Amino acid sequence: xxxxxxxxxxxxxxxxxxxxxxxxxxxxxxxxxxxxxxxxxxxxxxxxxxxxxxxxxxxxxxxxxxxxxxxxxxxxxxxxxxxxxxxxxxxxxxxxxxxxxxxxxxxxxxxxxxxxxxxxxxxxxxxxxxxxxxxxxxxxxxxxxxxxxxxxxxxxxxxxxxxxxxxxxxxxxxxxxxxxxxxxxxxxxxxxxxxxxxxxxxxxxxxxxxxxxxxxxxxxxxxxxxxxxxxxxxxxxxxxxxxxxxxxxxxxxxxxxxxxxxxxxxxxxxxxxxxxxxxxxxxxxxxxxxxxxxxxxxxxxxxxxxxxxxxxxxxxxxxxxxxxxxxxxxxxxxxxxxxxxxxxxxxxxxxxxxxxxxxxxxxxxxxxxxxxxxxxxxxxxxxxxxxxxxxxxxxxxxxxxxxxxxxxxxxxxxx
Amino acid sequence: xxxxxxxxxxxxxxxxxxxxxxxxxxxxxxxxxxxxxxxxxxxxxxxxxxxxxxxxxxxxxxxxxxxxxxxxxxxxxxxxxxxxxxxxxxxxxxxxxxxxxxxxxxxxxxxxxxxxxxxxxxxxxxxxxxxxxxxxxxxxxxxxxxxxxxxxxxxxxxxxxxxxxxxxxxxxxxxxxxxxxxxxxxxxxxxxxxxxxxxxxxxxxxxxxxxxxxxxxxxxxxxxxxxxxxxxxxxxxxxxxxxxxxxxxxxxxxxxxxxxxxxxxxxxxxxxxxxxxxxxxxxxxxxxxxxxxxxxxxxxxxxxxxxxxxxxxxxxxxxxxxxxxxxxxxxxxxxxxxxxxxxxxxxxxxxxxxxxxxxxxxxxxxxxxxxxxxxxxxxxxxxxxxxxxxxxxxxxxxxxxxxxxxxxxxxxxxx
Numbered sequence: 001x002x003x004x005x006x007x008x009x010x011x012x013x014x015x016x017x018x019x020x021x022x023x024x025x026x027x028x029x030x031x032x033x034x035x036x037x038x039x040x041x042x043x044x045x046x047x048x049x050x051x052x053x054x055x056x057x058x059x060x061x062x063x064x065x066x067x068x069x070x071x072x073x074x075x076x077x078x079x080x081x082x083x084x085x086x087x088x089x090x091x092x093x094x095x096x097x098x099x100x101x102x103x104x105x106x107x108x109x110x111x112x113x114x115x116x117x118x119x120x121x122x123x124x125x126x127x128x129x130x131x132x133x134x135x136x137x138x139x140x141x142x143x144x145x146x147x148x149x150x151x152x153x154x155x156x157x158x159x160x161x162x163x164x165x166x167x168x169x170x171x172x173x174x175x176x177x178x179x180x181x182x183x184x185x186x187x188x189x190x191x192x193x194x195x196x197x198x199x200x201x202x203x204x205x206x207x208x209x210x211x212x213x214x215x216x217x218x219x220x221x222x223x224x225x226x227x228x229x230x231x232x233x234x235x236x237x238x239x240x241x242x243x244x245x246x247x248x249x250x251x252x253x254x255x256x257x258x259x260x261x262x263x264x265x266x267x268x269x270x271x272x273x274x275x276x277x278x279x280x281x282x283x284x285x286x287x288x289x290x291x292x293x294x295x296x297x298x299x300x301x302x303x304x305x306x307x308x309x310x311x312x313x314x315x316x317x318x319x320x321x322x323x324x325x326x327x328x329x330x331x332x333x334x335x336x337x338x339x340x341x342x343x344x345x346x347x348x349x350x351x352x353x354x355x356x357x358x359x360x361x362x363x364x365x366x367x368x369x370x371x372x373x374x375x376x377x378x379x380x381x382x383x384x385x386x387x388x389x390x391x392x393x394x395x396x397x398x399x400x401x402x403x404x405x406x407x408x409x410x411x412x413x414x415x
Numbered sequence: 416x417x418x419x420x421x422x423x424x425x426x427x428x429x430x431x432x433x434x435x436x437x438x439x440x441x442x443x444x445x446x447x448x449x450x451x452x453x454x455x456x457x458x459x460x461x462x463x464x465x466x467x468x469x470x471x472x473x474x475x476x477x478x479x480x481x482x483x484x485x486x487x488x489x490x491x492x493x494x495x496x497x498x499x500x501x502x503x504x505x506x507x508x509x510x511x512x513x514x515x516x517x518x519x520x521x522x523x524x525x526x527x528x529x530x531x532x533x534x535x536x537x538x539x540x541x542x543x544x545x546x547x548x549x550x551x552x553x554x555x556x557x558x559x560x561x562x563x564x565x566x567x568x569x570x571x572x573x574x575x576x577x578x579x580x581x582x583x584x585x586x587x588x589x590x591x592x593x594x595x596x597x598x599x600x601x602x603x604x605x606x607x608x609x610x611x612x613x614x615x616x617x618x619x620x621x622x623x624x625x626x627x628x629x630x631x632x633x634x635x636x637x638x639x640x641x642x643x644x645x646x647x648x649x650x651x652x653x654x655x656x657x658x659x660x661x662x663x664x665x666x667x668x669x670x671x672x673x674x675x676x677x678x679x680x681x682x683x684x685x686x687x688x689x690x691x692x693x694x695x696x697x698x699x700x701x702x703x704x705x706x707x708x709x710x711x712x713x714x715x716x717x718x719x720x721x722x723x724x725x726x727x728x729x730x731x732x733x734x735x736x737x738x739x740x741x742x743x744x745x746x747x748x749x750x751x752x753x754x755x756x757x758x759x760x761x762x763x764x765x766x767x768x769x770x771x772x773x774x775x776x777x778x779x780x781x782x783x784x785x786x787x788x789x790x791x792x793x794x795x796x797x798x799x800x801x802x803x804x805x806x807x808x809x810x811x812x813x814x815x816x817x818x819x820x821x822x823x824x825x826x827x828x829x830x
Binding site for chain 2: 029157
């Protein structure tokens with residue numbers, strides 16, 4: 001059995017001038033991987049004919065599957081469709097089902113249907129049309145020299161629908177793929193090089209078809225084991241054994257043994273224990289709460305938050321003593337403890353996270369430099385406090401504070 | 416004067432399996448653009464020697480500048496340095512300044528310095544070393560066949576420091592670049608095709624060296640004018656005239672005439688008017704507050720928020736009447752109005768945004784389907800409410816609710 005290679009080509013000047021962050025490619029790569037298809041290259045090019053054709057040629061020579069997103073909108077800067085029509089031959093014809101879809105979507109909003117909307121239903125007659133229920137631009141499936149090319153719109157919501165409903169099922173039908181397995185362990189509190197040192201013998205003893213990757217991210221370190229083998233029967237068993245070994249070597253620094261966001265990790269733990277949670281946030285400005293509620297079903301354990309950015313909100317809403325703020329300051333063990341106590345009282349939850357810190361670039365002092373953060377976690381009558389010091393920029397300091405607070409509550413919950 | 420082309424090459428299996436979203440490339444592309452350098456391709460490849468060499472060859476043949484990130488960590492999966500050493504010739508030698516830096520960074524945390532840390536200070540003797548004050552892996556500058564290759568670590572915080580302090584200044588010294596200007600207008604409430612229809616004549620009349628791009632994003636539409644010309648003298652004047660024209664054509668649907676996040680747009684407006692703001696959030700779970708506080712200096716106008724996810728928090732903290740919740744439900748005009756009034760009372764601000772909705776995938780009904788959102792904005796005694804209906808997934812519905820709330824407050828502020 002042969003490894004199946006794919007390339008992802010994204011089209012759009014906005015990617016090349018940095019106006020848009022490409023989140024599509026990562027999502028597509030995950031889905032392809034789950035289907036046993038190995039993405040070997042991702043290429044972004046501008047809305048420019050020669051650049052698009054060069055990418056189609058190069059990626060078609062390297063991969064069996066080339067997935068293309070972007071450049072299919074109704075405006076003049078979207079040139080992907082005519083270029084594809086030229087590259088794969090044939091001419092533009094009207095697709096009835098796509099036309100119905102355009103009429104439905106545009107008139108749903110009570111708007112007149114413009115010629116440029118109708119043009120969205122024109123497709124090269126060399127393409128198999130993949131209907132896009134979520135938008136006016138249909139997907140297009142081409143084949144040339146035994147390579148499959150699929151063009152999809154760049155709007156993430158539409159691309160995801162087409163991938164899930166059409167592209168992945170068709171690819172799975174076409175190819176017999178090898179078993180591609182990933183296991184991820186997330187650790188914290190130990191640097192990449194020290195973890196590598198501790199598991200050196202384990203890593204050296206891994207079979208050639210199992211790879212270990214180190215992925216540091218915001219104070220966390222993800223360790224990912226990947227196995228690629230045609231031997232589906234033994235792959236899972238072998239991977240489980242390797243992962244168990246890794247887990248036991250790093251048990252003391254493990255946050256979770258699944259590749260999930262911190263909000264999901266914490267939600268699972270709270271659900272298991274049947275506990276409710278709230279937050280009292282100063283420097284993170286609601287970001288911890290927003291990460292918790294990004295999880296569908298979080299209303300089962302999350303009740304609410306007070307974002308107390310101003311000192312008067314810390315006093316008036318959370319009941320932090322004016323004395324405390326005056327004597328110790330807003331970024332102090334005493335303040336963050338009273339914030340936590342206030343949130344527990346007000347929001348009536350079983351446990352809480354409270355944070356107060358200086359995210360930068362301004363606001364630091366010799367005694368409390370930028371990056372100083374106090375965290376309090378716990379429940380009524382049982383609150384722990386801890387100080388962190390992050391040495392990064394505002395965005396990174398804020399994200400690391402969220403990660404640290406959720407990890408500290410995790411430790412409190414399992415202790 | 417010649418256009419200067421760059422390629423960005425990112426290295427790491429994590430990009431190809433979708434475990435990491437590539438935010439580096441967008442940031443780098445912005446900085447290069449500001450410096451008048453045109454990014455024509457972005458390529459991501461795995462931690463695999465042949466793939467890296469192929470990318471270096473292809474991009475070196477196409478661009479004068481090739482910027483490389485990733486694969487420089489202290490662990491076994493990081494193979495970029497030996498591959499570069501082989502590709503550019505030479506041998507690995509110890510760099511004294513990089514060594515001092517490694518010792519400083521590792522021992523700062525009270526940790527022993529490992530051999531694999533010391534190895535970070537080894538660099539090919541064919542490279543000019545770019546010192547990295549923020550991490551242990553130095554940057555490396557190579558030249559081959561008149562092409563510049565720069566290798567940087569993939570950690571965004573470290574890459575950004577190297578780009579700002581070393582790479583961009585050196586590139587600017589080396590190249591005489593054309594004038595590259597961008598102006599961006601952000602609109603809302605009108606679809607891409609209808610905007611295109613309205614400005615058709617304007618677009619058709621643009622000179623060849625000014626390009627217009629349509630960038631839809633979460634209920635907003637960004638219209639970006641880009642001018643590339645060696646004629647620095649007239650470029651700014653000509654672009655200003657074109658942009659003024661665009662602005663006047665779309666005045667009724669314009670959110671802002673700068674390419675800034677909604678949180679920055681709203682912050683500027685609040686500062687100008689000397690008004691303070693708070694939020695009362697149900698379905699967005701603190702995300703509006705977190706976008707407002709992502710802006711440095713937001714404490715000048717933002718006081719705090721109540722995230723009232725549970726109905727008891729809506730009642731106990733914000734004072735929403737039990738009757739109201741029972742009669743009209745949590746997602747209703749009446750509830751969101753009382754949430755807004757409660758936040759104004761409790762947090763004592765001049766204006767407020769309140770939101771309550773159903774983000775999905777669960778919780779919808781025939782009467783209130785998933786995506787139904789009520790928004791209230793305004794100040795004491797002067798609150799406006801409006802209903803939205805988004806038709807997307809949880810993440811997208813949530814982000815669109817944040818955008819809509821901030822835009823509604825903007826409209827209230829300027830009315």
